[in-house]
Amino acid sequence: MDFDLTEEQRLLxxxxxxxxxxxxxxxxxxxxxxxxxxxxxxxxxxxxxALPFAEEDGGIGGGPVETMxxxxxxxxxxxxxxxxxxxxLGGGFLRLGGSEAQRAEFIPQVADGSLKIGFAQLERxxxxxxxxxxxxxxxxxxDFMLDxxxxxxxxxxxxxxxxxxxxxxxxxxxxxxxxxFLVDAxxxxxxxxxxxAQDGTRVxxxxxxxxxxxxxxxxxxxxxxxxxAGRVVDVALSALCADSLGAMExxxxxxxxxLKQRQQFGVTIGSFQALQHRAxxxxxxxxxxxxxxxxxxxxxxxPDARERRPAIAAxxxxxxxxxxxxxxxxxxxxxxxxxxxxxxxxxLFKRLTSNELLFxxxxxxxxxxxxxxxxxxxx
Amino acid sequence: MDLxxxxxxxxxxxxxxxxxxxxxxxxxxxxVAEGRHLDREDIITSHRILNAAGLATPNWxxxxxxxxxxxxxxxxxxxxxxxxxxxxxxxxxVFMVGPVIAAFGSEEQKRKFLPATANLDIWWxxxxxxxxxGSDLASLRTSxxxxxxxxxxxxxxxxxTLGQHADWIFCLVRTDKEAKKQRGISxxxxxxxxPGITVRPVITIDGAHxxxxxxxxDVEVPMENLVGEENRGWDYAKFLLANERTGxxxxxxxxxxxxxxxxxxxxxxxxxxxxxxxxxxxxxxxxLEVGLKALEITQMxxxxxxxxxxxxxxxxxxxxxxxxxxxxxxxxxxxxxEVAGPYALPAPEHDRPEGWNEPAVSPExxxxxxxxxxxxxxxxxxxxxxxIQRNIIAKAFLxx
Numbered sequence: 195m196d197f198d199l200t201e202e203q204r205l206l207x208x209x210x211x212x213x214x215x216x217x218x219x220x221x222x223x224x225x226x227x228x229x230x231x232x233x234x235x236x237x238x239x240x241x242x243x244a245l246p247f248a249e250e251d252g253g254i255g256g257g258p259v260e261t262m263x264x265x266x267x268x269x270x271x272x273x274x275x276x277x278x279x280x281x282x283l284g285g286g287f288l289r290l291g292g293s294e295a296q297r298a299e300f301i302p303q304v305a306d307g308s309l310k311i312g313f314a315q316l317e318r319x320x321x322x323x324x325x326x327x328x329x330x331x332x333x334x335x336x337d338f339m340l341d342x343x344x345x346x347x348x349x350x351x352x353x354x355x356x357x358x359x360x361x362x363x364x365x366x367x368x369x370x371x372x373x374x375f376l377v378d379a380x381x382x383x384x385x386x387x388x389x390x391a392q393d394g395t396r397v398x399x400x401x402x403x404x405x406x407x408x409x410x411x412x413x414x415x416x417x418x419x420x421x422x423a424g425r426v427v428d429v430a431l432s433a434l435c436a437d438s439l440g441a442m443e444x445x446x447x448x449x450x451x452x453l454k455q456r457q458q459f460g461v462t463i464g465s466f467q468a469l470q471h472r473a474x475x476x477x478x479x480x481x482x483x484x485x486x487x488x489x490x491x492x493x494x495x496x497p498d499a500r501e502r503r504p505a506i507a508a509x510x511x512x513x514x515x516x517x518x519x520x521x522x523x524x525x526x527x528x529x530x531x532x533x534x535x536x537x538x539x540x541x542l543f544k545r546l547t548s549n550e551l552l553f554x555x556x557x558x559x560x561x562x563x564x565x566x567x568x569x570x571x572x573x
Numbered sequence: 574m575d576l577x578x579x580x581x582x583x584x585x586x587x588x589x590x591x592x593x594x595x596x597x598x599x600x601x602x603x604x605v606a607e608g609r610h611l612d613r614e615d616i617i618t619s620h621r622i623l624n625a626a627g628l629a630t631p632n633w634x635x636x637x638x639x640x641x642x643x644x645x646x647x648x649x650x651x652x653x654x655x656x657x658x659x660x661x662x663x664x665x666x667v668f669m670v671g672p673v674i675a676a677f678g679s680e681e682q683k684r685k686f687l688p689a690t691a692n693l694d695i696w697w698x699x700x701x702x703x704x705x706x707g708s709d710l711a712s713l714r715t716s717x718x719x720x721x722x723x724x725x726x727x728x729x730x731x732x733x734t735l736g737q738h739a740d741w742i743f744c745l746v747r748t749d750k751e752a753k754k755q756r757g758i759s760x761x762x763x764x765x766x767x768p769g770i771t772v773r774p775v776i777t778i779d780g781a782h783x784x785x786x787x788x789x790x791d792v793e794v795p796m797e798n799l800v801g802e803e804n805r806g807w808d809y810a811k812f813l814l815a816n817e818r819t820g821x822x823x824x825x826x827x828x829x830x831x832x833x834x835x836x837x838x839x840x841x842x843x844x845x846x847x848x849x850x851x852x853x854x855x856x857x858x859x860x861l862e863v864g865l866k867a868l869e870i871t872q873m874x875x876x877x878x879x880x881x882x883x884x885x886x887x888x889x890x891x892x893x894x895x896x897x898x899x900x901x902x903x904x905x906x907x908x909x910x911e912v913a914g915p916y917a918l919p920a921p922e923h924d925r926p927e928g929w930n931e932p933a934v935s936p937e938x939x940x941x942x943x944x945x946x947x948x949x950x951x952x953x954x955x956x957x958x959x960x961i962q963r964n965i966i967a968k969a970f971l972x973x
Contacts, residue, residue, distance in 0.1 A: 195582075195645055196575045197877045203574075259574050450971050470967035477966055478893050485870035486863075492576045508863045560863070564855035569862040572832040573590070573656060 197488065199263075206242075206256075207263045213240055214271035221272065221394060222536040233275050238307030242277075246285050251301045258429065258494040262436040262487060269440030269549075272541055274395045276310055279349030282433045284311025286426035287357050287374065291414040296376065300355065312353035312379065314344035314400050315423070322558045324359070324423050325369045329402065331360035338362070338412070340375065340383075340405040348552075350398030351388030353379050358402070363417050374419035376411040377402075393548035394541065424499060427553050428506045432494035435487040435513040438549045442480050442517060445524040445542045449473060452528055469527060476520050483516035500566070507554070507562035508569060514556040517546040576873070578645065586649045589628075593657035596622055606658040606833060607938050608906070608945035609921075610781050613738045619660045620693040629662040630691045634675050637687045644879040648872070655825025665697040665734075666690045668820075670743045673760065673809050677801035686762070700730040700744035700763070700787060701810065707731075708961050710745075711754045711807065715789060717746040717761060724748075724761065724794040726769075729786060732955075736772050736785035739765050745806050752804065760806035762798040769793070777951075779944035780920065814957070821891060821956065822898030824869050830905035831861060837912050837938070848912060861904050868897045889969040892962040899952040899959060906942075906949040913942035 199207065217233050237243050242264050247253020254260075261282060268277055281304065288300055303309035320326035329342025340360050350356065356377040364371030377384065383405035388398045414422045450473055453464030463469055490509035496502040521543040525532040532539040550556070563569065578586070594602075601615045623629040624638075631650060633639030642650070654661065661667075671690050674682055689695045706713040715728025726746055736742070742763050749757030763770070769792035775784045801809055835858060838848040848854055875890045910917055916935035921944060953959045967973040 195578055195873055195877055197874050199574065450973065453973060464973040467964070467967075470971075470973045471960065471963040473971055473973060474963040474966035477970060478896055481871055481890075481893055482864070482867040482897065485867045485874060488574070488874075489576070489866065489870050492574070508859075508866055511859075511863045512867045560856050560859045561852075563859040563863060564852070568835065568855070568858055569866055570828050570831045570835070572829075572836055 199259075203259060203263060206260060207267070209240060210242060210264050210267045213237075214267040214273060217273065218271035219273055219394065221538070221541040233273065234307050234310075237275065237277070238305070243281055243307055244305035246281065247289060247301050247305065251289075251297050252305050253301065258432055258491040261429075261433050261494075262491040265433045265436035266440035266443075266487075269437035269545065270444045272394065272441070272538070272545060274393070276312075276349030276353070276395070278430060278433060278437070279313055279353070280304060280309075280311045283313045283348065283426060283430050284353075284355065284357060286429045287311075287313075287376075287413055287422070290425055290429075291374065291422045293410075295410065296413070300376070303354075309355060310349055310353045311355045311357060312347045312350035312398065312400075314347045314350060314356045314358045314377075314402075316344060316346045317342070318345065319366075322554045323367070324427060325372060325420050326367050327359050327361045327372050328366050329358065329360045331362050331373055331375065331407070333362075334406070336409050338373075338375065338407045338409065340377065340402045340407055342402050344400045344402070345397075346391075347398045347400050349396070350379075350386060350400055351396035355379060356384070356400065357413065359419065359423060360402075369420050371417050372419045372423070373416050374413035374422060375407050376413055377405060377407055381405055381407075391548060393545045395548075421499065424503070425497070428502055429494045431506050431510050431553050432487075432490035434549050434552055435483070435490045435509050438513050438517050438546055439480070439483050439487045441542045441545045441549075442483055442520045445520055445539060445546070446473075446476050446480050448539055448542075449476065449524045449527050452531075456529075472523055472527060476523050479516035479519045483513045483520075486512040504563050504566040504569060507559040507566075510554055511556050511559040511563065514550045514559070517550050518556075521546040576870070578649075582645055582649060585646055586653060589650060589653040590657065592626065592628070593653060593659045596626070597657070597659045601660065602658040605660055606829065607941045608830075608909070608948075609941050610783070611660055616660055616663060616735075616738075617693055617696075620662045620666075623659075623662050624692050629693075630667050630671060632668065633671055633687075633691070637671075637675050637683065638691050644876045648876045651820045652825040655823060656829050658829055663693055663696065665699050665739075665743075666693060666695070669699060669813050670697045670762075673743070673800060673813050676812065677760075677809055679797075681797070682762075682800065695741055696735075696739045698733050698736040698739035698742050698765075698785075698787075700733060700742045702732045703729060704731050708958055710810075711758070713745055713747060713758065715744065715746050716750070717748050717759060717794065719748075719796075722796060724796065724799070726761070726763065726789045726792040726794055729788050731786055732775075733772070733785045733787045734783060736765075736787055737774065737782065741765060742787065743800075745810055748806075749804050755807040757804055758806040758810075759803050760800040760809045761794060762800060763789075763792065763794050767792050767794065777948065779947040781944065781948065783948075815891075822868055822872050822894040823902055824865065824872055824898065827865055827898070827901045827905050828869075830902075830909060831858065831865065834858070834905065834908045834912050837909075841912060841914075841936075843914075857908065861901065861908065864897070864904075865901055868894070868901060871897070889965060892957075892965045892969075895956065895962050896953075896959045902952050903949050906946040910942045910946040913939040916940075917942040 244253045245256040245260055249255045317328055331338040331340045356379050358375045358377045361371055362373040383403045385401045386398045391397045456463050486509040490506055493502050493505040524539050525543055528539050531537050597619050601619050630638050631640040631642055635641050674686050703713050717724040717726045744761045745758050746761050747757050748759040769790040771788040773786045774782045841848040916939035919940050921940040
C-alpha cells in the first residue's frame with residue numbers, strides 16, 4: 195500500500211502543473227471558445243499527448259496514475275482542449291483495441307498533436323447505456339455503410355477521426371452486435387455541426403448518411419465491440435474523476451481564500467462558524483473524492499469487468515456527489531460574485547456539473563453498484 | 574502508487590482472521606455482531622484471550638508488551654478485529670491510560686500498572702467530562718487540593734462509560750485554580766474503592782446501563798498517583814486523544830454491519846419477494862457502500878502517510894475520519910433498523926409468560942436493532958462532537 199508518486203510522476207506533475215497554470219483558461223476572456231492550437235502544440239511538446247501509449251507504439255508508457263496527474267491539472271485550470279476525447283478515449287480505443295496497422299497509423303499522429311479524435315456514441319434514446327445503439331452499419335462488398343445520428347460528440351468539432359459505435363447485428367438494446375469503427379471525420383456522408391458546451395469545451399452533432407468505411411477500419415471484432423467500449427469508457431471515467439477533483443480543489447481553495455478576504459459587519463466572513471462548518475464539509479467532500487479518484491485510477495486498467503465495473507461506478511458516484519456539494523457550496527459561500535461570468539468560480543461549478551453528466555450520473559452509477567451486488571460481503 | 578497489500582501483509586491478515594474466528598468464543602462475537610451489550614465477563618474473557626496472544630496492546634511500547642508493527646499492520650489488525658465482531662480490547666486500558674503511563678508515568682507506576690492494565694486485571698474508566706465540561710473540556714472543575722501530603726479530590730465526573738465495572742479511574746483534575754484554564758490541570762490515578770467515591774448509573778435511551786456519574790467527596794489520593802508533572806495534565810490528555818488516530822472511523826465495524834444487513838435483507842420477506850430484491854433498498858445500500866469505500870481509502874491514505882509524519886503529533890485528517898466514520902456507523906445502524914422494520918418494536922429481554930411455547934413472530938435478531946440505533950446516536954457526540962471536529966478542520970486545515 196503506497197500513495198506516493200514515483201520520481202518520474204512527480205516530475206510529470208511539476209511540468210504539467212506549471213504548464214496548466216501558465217495556460218489556465220480565463221473564461222471571461224475566451225467566452226465560449228476553446229483553447230486554440232498553441233495550447234495543443236504545447237501539450238504535444240510536453241509529451242502528454244503521447245502519455246498513455248506503449249513505447250513500442252511511439253508513446254511514453256504512462257498508466258492511469260499519470261493520466262490522473264494530467265487530468266487533475268487540466269480540470270483545475272479549466273483547460274478545454276479535447277484531451278479526454280483524443281488521448282484518453284480515442285487513445286484508449288487505439289491502445290486497447292487497435293490492430294498493429296491501426297496503431298502504427300494513428301498513434302504517432304495523436305502523439306505529435308496532428309490528429310484529434312472524437313467519440314461518437316450518444317444517440318437520442320441511448321442516454322447512459324453504451325449498448326443502446328440505433329446507428330447501423332451494413333456490409334456492402336468488403337466495406338460497411340454507416341447510417342445514423344450521434345450527439346454531444348466530445349471533441350467531434352475539429353476531430354480528424356471519429357470512433358463510432360454502430361449496430362451490425364441484433365436489436366437496438368442488445369449487448370451483442372455492436373461494432374466500433376474508425377471513421378474519417380471528413381469522409382463523404384459525414385456532416386458535423388459543432389457547438390460550445392456548458393463547460394466551454396466543444397461538442398458536435400454528427401450525421402452519418404451512407405458513410406463507406408473499409409473493413410480494415412473496424413476496431414476490434416465485428417459484433418463484439420461493447421466490452422471494448424466499456425473498458426475504454428471506464429478509463430475515461432477514471433480520468434473524469436481526476437478532472438473533477440482538480441476543479442473541486444481549485445473551487446475549495448478559492449472559497450476559503452474568499453472567506454478570509456471578504457468583509458461584512460466589520461469582520462471577515464470566514465470568522466462566522468456557520469460558514470466555517472460549510473467550508474469544512476466541502477473539504478471532507480474533496481478528500482472523499484480524492485480517495486475515489488485514486489481508487490478509480492488503480493482499477494481503470496483492470497481487464498476483468500466484474501472487478502472493474504463496480505469500482506469505477508462507485509468512484510464516479512462519489513465524485514459526482516462531492517462535485518455537487520462543492521460546486522453549489524462554493525457559489526453560495528462566495529455569494530453574488532460567483533454568479534458572474536467574469537469570475538472563475540462559476541465556471542469551475544459548470545465544469546463539475548458537466549462532468550457529472552458525462553458517461554453516467556450518480557443515479558446511474560449507484561444502480562450499477564447495486565446491480566453488481568455491492569461492494570461489501572460477509573467474510 | 575499501489576493500493577494492494579504485500580504478500581507478507583496478506584499472510585499477517587489471514588493469521589489474524591483465523592485467530593479471531595477460532596479463539597474468541599462465537600457467542601461473544603454473535604453478541605457484538607448483533608449489537609447487543611456485553612456483560613463484564615464477556616469483555617474480560619475476550620480481552621484476556623487477546624492479551625495471552627500478545628494482541629491486546631499492540632500499540633504499546635515493545636518493552637511493555639506492544640508490537641513493533643507498521644501502520645499498515647496496525648490498520649489490518651483493527652480492520653480484522655472489527656470484521657470478526659471481536660470486542661475491542663478495553664479502550665480505556667489499551668488506548669488511553671496505558672500509553673499515557675508508558676509515556677509519562679514513573680518507573681514504579683509502569684511496573685505497578687502496565688502489566689495489570691494489559692491483562693485487564695485492573696479495569697480502568699475515564700474521568701474527563703463533567704456536567705459543565707463537555708465540548709469545552711478544559712473548563713472542568715473537579716479539584717485536587719494538596720493537604721497533609723495528599724490530594725483531596727472533590728467534584729463530579731459525567732458520562733463515565735462502564736464505570737460500574739471499574740477498579741480504577743484516570744481523572745483530569747484542577748490543581749491550580751489561578752492558572753489559565755488548560756494550565757492548571759493534572760492527570761491523577763484514583764482507586765475506585767477509596768472512601769468518598771459514589772458511582773451512580775445513568776440509563777441511556779436504549780435502556781442500557783453503559784454510562785455513569787461519578788461523585789468525589791473529599792477523596793484522599795496519594796501524591797504518588799500523579800502521572801508526570803503537576804499542571805501538565807492537559808498535554809497528556811491531548812496525547813491520549815491523539816493516540817487512537819485511525820481506529821476512530823471504525824470502518825471494519827461498519828463493513829461488518831453492512832454485510833450483515835445485506836444478508837438479513839436476503840432472508841427478509843417484503844412485498845412478496847425479499848427485501849434485497851427491492852431496487853430502492855439496494856440503492857441505499859450502494860450509497861452507503863460507496864461512502865464507506867471512499868472513507869476506507871481516505872483512512873489508508875492517512876495510514877500510509879504516517880511514515881512521513883511526526884508520530885506524536887495529531888493528524889488533522891483524523892477529524893475527517895471521525896466525522897465520516899461516525900456518520901457511516903450511524904447510517905448502518907439505521908439500515909439495520911429498517912431491515913428489521915416492525916419486528917424491531919418488541920423490547921429485548923422481555924419475559925415470556927409461563928408455558929408460552931409459540932415461536933416468536935419477530936426474528937430472533939430483530940429486537941437488538943432499535944436499541945443499537947438509539948445507542949449509536951452517541952458516536953457523533955463523543956470523542957469531540959462532529960461540530961468540534963469541523964471547528965478543528967476550519968482552524969487547523971483551512972486557517973479560518
